[in-house]
Amino acid sequence: MLRVAVVGSGPSGVYTAQSLVQQERVPDVHVDVLDRLPCPYGLVRYGVAPDHEKIKSLQNNLRTVLEHERVRFVGGVEIGPGLPPDRLLEMYHAVVYCVGAATDRHLGVPGEDLPGSWSATDFVSWYSAHPDAVAEGFVRGVGSAVVIGVGNVAVDVTRILARGAAELAPTDMPQAALGALADSRVRDVYMVGRRGPSQARFTTKELRELGTLPGVEVVVDPAELALDPAYIDPSGLPAANRRNVEVLRGWAERPSPGLPRRIHLRFFQRPAALLEGAAGRVSGVRFEHTAPDGSGGVSGTGRFDDIDAQLVLRSVGYRGVPLDGLPFDEATATVPHREGRVLRAGEVSPGEYVAGWIKRGPTGVIGTNRPCAKETVQSLLDDAAALTARDVPGDALRGLRAAGCTTVEWPGWVAIERAEAELGRSLGRGPVKIPDWAGLLAAARDGTT
Template identity: 40%
Template sequence: MASLNREAAPGSGAQVEVRCAVVGSGPSGFYAAEALLKQLPKAQVDLFEGLPTPFGLVRYGVAPDHPRIKSVTASFERIAESPRLRFFGNVHIGRDLQGSELLAHYHTVIYATGGSQSRALDIPGIDRDNVFGSSEFVGWYNGHPDQRTLPVDTSPGSAVVIGMGNVALDIARMLVLAPVQLAKTDIADEALAVLTDSNITEVCLLARRGPVQAAFTPKELEQLMALPDVELVVEPQDLQLDGASEVQLAQPESGEARQNLALLRRIVERGQGGSKRIRFLFNVSPVEISSDGEQQQCLSLARNRLQDDGQGRLVAKATGESLRVSAGLVVHATGYQGQAVGDLNFDPRRGVIQNREGRAFAREEVLSSQEFVAGWIKRGASGVIGSNKHCANETVDQLLKQLPEAPGAIEKDIQVLLESRGVNYVSFADWRLLDAHEQSLGKAVGRPRRLITDVPQML
């Protein structure tokens, strides 16, 4: 492996000073920085983050009632302790600095900018009030500065979450969690107030296909099953599988689907009641959001059945049957995607920067030797926090192959440019002050932290 050779050989790229920029301080940015620091003992790594706060979706995506998952930030903080790493928060590449300026200041640049945009859902009525994408809604309850004033109205009794992956289940859980439970978390104050006052008693989760194809994990479903005073409703006929789903379920890789199905059957059998309800609707596609005669918002759905597409995939086909559900609040959670950065070749369909094993395409068919990608902007929006470590390591291995044996010295320091522009950047020490402040605000009211959601206040 090139990386190991470099570490072993004196006088190689590992021994000279290399300036590396990493853009984005989510899990993949930190894992990429860690790999660079390990593989290149004389490298200086600068980590840029557009927001004043580090950790990407660990702070602004992971659900507030999952504190153990959020505690992964302790390992990122250890990485940030390296004297060879500088954190520049509140520096957005594209706004405060351009990609070309990074290339002039660094030997290599890794973009780890994630995929934090909701995939668009193109149906009539999607732009109505109280209809949101999951990234806005999740950002709102997690205190993302861009979503702090999202006009969420929980006065209607019903909500619909379009999608049935883990993010959709997170959202459904947040909508029915008892206020006393919410108040124990680090949910944003704005969202806590709105959800405490909520009238929502029924949340409908929608999946285009059947239970065997559903994207949630058994662990997430078990969490819903453990919620006190919440009835889960699964239609028994949805658990009667067609032949093709039976075949899919029998495959060795369908272990999670088998567990999901067993849990869904247990839900039907136990028939537990509750003052709030989550309904699972399988084999339906959203068609239109509109108002019914009494001006209540509702969602029209088309009933689907599964059909083999001839290439071994089971796809949803409309049967012609339709139905309607009350939908006072609608959140569509059908996936995330990344955004283009600089001039790098972007694939809008997949929402990723085009790359080969992490080496970015500067243009169609032209691989960059200086620019790389890691994490969700490289692979697309899937995978848990830990998946980004292997992904970042692969990228750094590719980067080491492109690094000249003796990179020329770069004297220019980006800090000088930032200061000359008056960019109000946040160091990691500054972040620690904000972190301590949020925790002390939380401690005073018996919560893990109270999120500051306003950028000027953070600064």
């Protein structure tokens, strides 16, 4: 029997577990999928926007894997001083770390730390009910917001800021966030990129959604679009980028319908500073106009404009964070590895593996995690004979609890689901997420007593 721990229950972790139990080279593999949170699914639960029901339905596929007879979900397990990697490896033949990229990149400009300036991840965690989310209203007193970045996460937070509460009520958004957004006075949302529309990283499907929001007008400056060398003739662009340009051109040519809320898509602007208002909070962003440099990048023009804003969200990429006891490459923000095998001082560390963003960096879409996980699993299976030569405990739960973990197994998670359904019924809504640690753990305990 090969006993494997997978650390992280998001798509990369679950796809790793799936590959392990579906392969036939080593037939008797048992997998514990460990997570710091009492809830599974990772970014599918806490990163996908609540109004994206189709993508969130991926939880059903992940659930099937976690209910497999040789897979066990164990929440409440945090790798750290109480449970370092070397101690965890004593409990299993192999450990695969699938911990993602947990923090945002910074802008590196003056004023970035002003009150009212946040990472997009902070905002997403708040409206997704992550139990670590800050208790911040975000939109209180905000009439204008700036989102820096032109990827899909930037589109998500822009859409949530512009949406009406009636459209968000059927989702599982926590009640406090829904109430704050219902009271929101945000009328203008600026989504700003430093390069041109042909280089934007959002998908066309996400982009088009912005034009379907009731009561929301999309404003595009044709003069900014025209700065892009590929704008006049986008035929040489990849299909997705070409479609993006075509959608933006359609909006730029459309007369203003005069709707009450506006999404402004701005290009060729890079942040130079966040401005401080009289109350010591962010009051706007100073942008420098950029221009194509002829080699795919942009250069500054020395011309600046200010956009008033009481809320600034940066969405300029993710970055992995070190895990105590694992090697870490600061340059790539990943764990050094060879085909998924963790490297310590350049040498393979027996029994330790990585998959997902902590392995390859924050690139790709959810489906990209499948081949990434399979490569790591193939390496692990190649090592199986040597791994199983080492004795490990028959059941790691005792060791996890001895390390101080308040473990939450599958019945506890199912109890959380029941509690969220009941919370929603009490509010006249569908299931509503429980947003705090105390509530989640109390609900989980109800499922284990």
